[in-house]
Amino acid sequence: MPFYEASKLILILLASITILSNISTSVALNQSVNIGVIIDEGSRAGKEQKTAIEIAVRKLNSRSKNNKLVVYFKNTKGDPLEAASSASDLINKRNVQVIIVTNTWEETALVAKIGQHAKVPVISLINTDVSQPLSRLQWPFLVQKTNLDMSDEIKFIASIVQSYNWKRVIVVYEDNMYGDEYKAVSLLSDALQKIGSFIERSVIVPHFTSPFDPEESIRKNLGDVLTTKQSRVFIVLKSSLQATTRVFEEANKLGLMGQDSVWIVGDSYSSFLDSLDTSVFQLMQGALGVKAYYSGKSDEFLDFKSNFKRVFRSNYPEEDRFEPGIYAIRAYDSIETISLAFDHFGSSNNPNSEKLLDAIRSSNFSSLTGMIDFQDEKLPELFQLVNIIGKSYKPLGFWSPRSGFSNTLRLEGHHSLIQLAINWPGDLISRIPKGWAMPSNAKKMKIGVPESVSLERFVKVEWIESSNETKYSGFCIDVFESVVSVLEDIYGYTLPYEFVNLTGSYNDMVDKVYFKEYDAVVADVTILANRTRYVDFTQPFIESGLSMVVPVKSDTDQAWRFMKPFTVEMWLATLCILLYTMFVVWFMEHKVNPEFGGPPKDQFGTALWFTFSSLFFAHRENIQSNHSKVVVMTWFFVVLILTSSYTASLTSMLTVRVLEPTVRDIEWLRKTNAPVGCDPDSFVGRYLTDVLKLKNIKNVSNQDEYPENFKNGNISAAFLEVPYQKYFLRQYCNEYTVVGPSYQFGGLGFIFPKDFPITDDVSGAILTLMEDGKIHEIENKWLGAPENCPSSNPKLETESLTLASFWGIFLISGLTSTLTLLIFLYRFFFKGYRWNNDNHSRWRKAIRIVVFVLKSHNQVKPRKYIDVTNAIDVPENLEIGRPTQLEIPMR
Secondary structure: OOHHHHHHHHHHHHHHHHHHHHHHHHHHHOEEEEEEEEEOOOOHHHHHHHHHHHHHHHHHHHHOOOEEEEEEEEEOOOOHHHHHHHHHHHHHHOOOOEEEEOOOHHHHHHHHHHHHHHOOOEEEOOOOOOOHHHHHHHOOOEEEOOOOOHHHHHHHHHHHHHHOOOOEEEEEEEOOOOOHHHHHHHHHHHHHHHOOOEEEEEEEEOOOOOOOOHHHHHHHHHHHHHHHOOEOEEEEEOOOHHHHHHHHHHHHHHOOOOOOOEEEEOHHHHOOOOOOOHHHHHHOOOOEEEEEOOOOOOHHHHHHHHHHHHHHHHHOOOOOOOOOOHHHHHHHHHHHHHHHHHHOOOOOOOOOHHHHHHHHHOOEEEOOOOEEEOEOOEOOOOEEEEEEEOOEEEEEEEEEOOOEEEOOOOOOOOOOHHHOOOOEOOOEOOOOOOOEOOOOOOOOEEEEEEOOOOOOOOOEEEEEOOOOEEEEEOHHHHHHHHHHHHHHHHHOOOOOEEEEEEOOOHHHHHHHHHOOOOOEEEEEEEOOOOOOOOEEEOOOOEOOEEEEEEEEOOOOOHHHHHHOOEOHHHHHHHHHHHHHHHHHHHHHHOOOOHHHOOOHHHHHHHHHHHHHHHOOOOOOOOOOOHHHHHHHHHHHHHHHHHHHHHHHHHHHHHHOOOOOEOOOOHHHHHHHOOOEEEOOOOOHHHHHHHOOOOOOEEEOOOHHHHHHHHHHOOOOEEEEEHHHHHHHHHHOOOOEEEEEEEEEOOOEEEEEEOOOOHHHHHHHHHHHHHHOOHHHHHHHHHHOOOOOOOOOOOOOOOOOEOHHHOHHHHHHHHHHHHHHHHHHHHHHHHOOOOHHHOOOOHHHHHHHHHHHHHOOOOOOOOOOOOOOOOOOOOOOOOOOOOOOOOOOOOO
């Protein structure tokens, strides 16, 4: 071969090698990544997901140098078997390295099984509550790329129910073959039980692919709720868009979207709110939605939103709304997750499937909605509460498992859901819906009425032979019937009920309601703390308490009634001040006033008479000493007060009958172990034993038997509840009285089962009757005083006046008398006489002073004695008091 030709051949070979090398390098730098997407393109979510994936692929391919994303779509039309077939086809024919499942959990489970055999990672974009450890064991190549934790969503829904104190709910969910909806219902039941609520009925909706007629099934189930159940709080969980829309259609037809109804929709449906047609919004007006929150304010999101609206409008012009929803965002983020995972391996060909799976699970990047940072394949979640109004929804606030509910995204502090301005179903705005209603075909409530009570005026059951029926009457019956009327007039519903005879004690009544033997009890049942643990009571319609009733003593001491206005101490004090005043007046008067002179016994009698007669202002003796006048003036003031008080007290005692009890207090009963009577069917016996420590207790079953038991000495006291006690005292007028304190209790109320929804309305009706005075009228009708009983207060008793009320005036009188006496002595002895010039001994001086004091009229000259017989003759016609001219003969 010539050299020229050989050189030419070498150059061609070198050029070929160079070209092949460049081609190989170019292929290596632009490795294709095959991605399979299993989608239901006929659904709104499928349309959004396909559009978002196409936008993501174009954007990422335009900026990636190492990998080019190639997406193969498979439309399953919601058929799980078609999804499984599509997965096999994508793996075997398209050599896909990752599969994305966007529709249902049934499809995801089948595709994950196929991906496990082929060692191809499968990314799920749907919400499920299948636990991560379980899914990792069953489907090792499954990645649940969802930022929703079902348990957190359930906690949020339970907090809404708790905030508005709804006790019963209806849960609505869609049936599927894998049963994750039952796990959601179980979580909800546990969460409601913790807050004192429960699921009254479950409405199971057939899967939208079911061969049976789903509308007929939904209509039947909701119809049963309408006719047989009370709850009107509906919680929609784990339901597809198609199934939930049908539920709202039937609920509107049945009238379950009216006032006092509540609808709470979970994230599985609320996630579509940004994509729903306006016609669907009209079906669910007033509903509350719990949806996963994502921020739509970043530049990247706004750019994606703009592209999405343009592409979606172009591809699907028949749609009404072109905004991207959460499903579109998750689909976009899944493509970016795959791209970043392959970029992690650079230009290496066909990365190991296990390593690729680990790279996907360790994703950490800023997505459209925030940071993507998997933690046990679950992402931190923030929920948003929305209210369906008009053609869209209104955001109400945010909730997170750690911070609770807040009006703002700052999640600072705890805010109240009950203060939110919500448009409830039926255009209810002014108040919170009750969340319950009487079923249209509800059977009559079975209300127990005791056959016998201690006082038939409260409850009376009698058989009428002429009409062959049982008649129920009494105070409690009238109150309940009035309550039923208020429920119909104000609350707008009729309460179907029937009275049924009930036997046993009051605690037995509580037990029979607790064990569902009766729906309620209408009787004179006292509200007690231990009873409220098992049943609910209404607002009390009459006060309650416990008091001791005893007979009164007969008035055997009427003859000495005049002594009772003053106590013994008061009488002694009055006597002392009287004697002291008498002494002071006598001492200062007997030296200067002849009316107080004479022998000692006359002086004592005059002084005593003067002081005693001054009590009635009937004294005749004249007072000459100014010192005595001061003492007497003060004494007259004391006398005025004493006589006025004595007269008033004695008048009250003589005109008002005093009921003096035969037993003074409970302590006497304890010490003497005296027998006491009470109603054997009530709580009173246990209270007397456990609290008041009384031992000798006699059972008296009928209130009319108490007088006979008192008369025979079987009991010394009776313990009656306040309503019975009032009627008993009115019935027997003033033969008995109440002694000691009244021990208060919760009042008398009607019994209902725990969390029975009608209880609050009955309590409200009772308050209405009390404010209108209706219950007072009923009380007067049944428990009013008999006409022949005089109105008197058995507790009224005029007490004797004590020294404590008069020691002030006694002190003034005593001090005045003492001070005046001292001044008198000083002037009399030290200014009137010169005792210092006397040379006698001190003892003789003292004796002379005593003799001087006791001796009367030392300074008063005696009157001259005139012998009337030897005197001048007085004419018989002499008029006393007039000057008469007399002729005196001269000697």
